[in-house]
Amino acid sequence: MGSEWFRRYGPAPAEATTPQDGPRLVCFPHAGGAASAYVALSRALAPDVDVLAVQYPGRQDRHQEPAVDDIGRLADRLAQEVATAVAGDGRPYAFFGHSMGAVLAYETARRLEQRSLPGPERLFLSGRGAPRALPNPHDQVRTDAHVLAAIRRLGGTTGGVFQDPDLLAMVMPALRADYRAIGAYAWTPGAPLSVPFTVLVGDSDPVVTVVEAEEWAGFSAGRTDVRVFSGGHFYLDHHVGAVAEVVAEALVMAPAAG
Numbered sequence: 001m002g003s004e005w006f007r008r009y010g011p012a013p014a015e016a017t018t019p020q021d022g023p024r025l026v027c028f029p030h031a032g033g034a035a036s037a038y039v040a041l042s043r044a045l046a047p048d049v050d051v052l053a054v055q056y057p058g059r060q061d062r063h064q065e066p067a068v069d070d071i072g073r074l075a076d077r078l079a080q081e082v083a084t085a086v087a088g089d090g091r092p093y094a095f096f097g098h099s100m101g102a103v104l105a106y107e108t109a110r111r112l113e114q115r116s117l118p119g120p121e122r123l124f125l126s127g128r129g130a131p132r133a134l135p136n137p138h139d140q141v142r143t144d145a146h147v148l149a150a151i152r153r154l155g156g157t158t159g160g161v162f163q164d165p166d167l168l169a170m171v172m173p174a175l176r177a178d179y180r181a182i183g184a185y186a187w188t189p190g191a192p193l194s195v196p197f198t199v200l201v202g203d204s205d206p207v208v209t210v211v212e213a214e215e216w217a218g219f220s221a222g223r224t225d226v227r228v229f230s231g232g233h234f235y236l237d238h239h240v241g242a243v244a245e246v247v248a249e250a251l252v253m254a255p256a257a258g
Contacts, residue, residue: 003085004062005054005077005085006026006055006081006085007052007054007055008042008052008053009035009036009039009042009043009051009053010042010043010045010046010047010050021090022048022050022091023048023049023050023092023094023251023252024049024050024051024052024091024092024094025045025050025051025094025096025124025247025251026052026053026054026086026093026094026095026096027042027051027052027097027098027101028054028095028100028102028104028105029053029054029056029098029100030098030101030127031175031178031179031181031182032059032151032171032174032175033059033100034055034059034060035053035054036053036060037053037098038053039053040237041096041240041244041247044240044243044244045244048252049248049251052086054078056068056074056174056178058173058174059174063174066177067173067174068181069176069177069181070180070181070184071100071103071104071107071181071184071185072107075104075107075108075110075111079108082108083112083115083118087117087118093120093121094121094122094123094124094247094251095108095123095124096123096124096126097123097125097126097128098236099126099127099233100128100182101126102126102127103128103131103182105120105123105125106131106193106219109123109193110190110193113193113194114190121251122195122250122251123193123196123197124197124246124247125197125213125216126199126236126243127202127205127233127234127236128208129208129216130212130213130216131187132186132187134186135183135184135186136182138207139179139183139185140183141179144176147172147179151175154206154232154233154234192219192220193219193220193221193222194220194221194222195222196220196223196224196225197216197217197220198224198225198227198246198247198250199217199226199227200213200226200228200229200235200236200243200246201226201227201228201235202228202229202230202231202232202233202235203228203230203231204230204231205231205232205233206232207233208233210228225250227246
């Protein structure tokens with residue numbers, strides 16, 4: 001593919017039985033997350049869906065690059081990359097974003113639509129409530145201690161990272177930048193997107209209620225489906241197969257029609 005922004009963990013289309021014009025799914029990680037967060041989902045969807053996981057700057061093989069601490073700037077860059085590396089060949093594609101990644105998926109789709117560029121056919125928005133005109137108080141973390149407390153509350157990082165100073169030093173720059181970005185994010189008014197949404201949420205998520213997730217419906221002129229799973233903020237870790245079925249149902253068995 002030739003883009004530093006995307007990683008593929010399933011078989012490449014030429015190596016699989018996926019039709020060359022089959023659907024792609026661009027996956028946006030959560031705050032502090034990396035492309036590898038989508039290894040399991042990529043493999044669960046193969047070979048029917050070609051999954052491209054976004055690798056933000058400042059982590060894993062891009063750890064020497066400065067992380068981007070502004071949602072708008074990151075979405076601007078991602079819109080350029082998607083338009084060039086994903087949408088350019090005319091194949092249908094969709095976005096899947098979890099937590100901060102849901103915000104980035106939405107804002108990237110907005111930019112593509114505003115610029116009349118080929119956009120995603122559907123947004124899968126996971127573990128995040130609908131945007132607000134003011135920053136979300138759950139995202140307001142000011143110190144490293146607050147960042148780590150927030151991560152522990154969400155259950156998104158194994159305890160070993162917190163106990164290993166070297167590992168912690170490696171992940172903290174990206175975590176700081178991501179929390180600065182999402183902590184300052186406020187929705188800029190605009191027209192609803194023309195594409196349908198699938199909203200996914202855990203029934204015991206400590207920072208997102210089902211009602212807040214359902215409010216995404218007001219940001220799409222298309223249909224919004226809401227799927228509730230048992231579990232917390234990272235419910236996906238325990239329901240990879242079921243989430244893959246939701247995605248495949250929308251993209252493979254019944255492709256969305258904006």
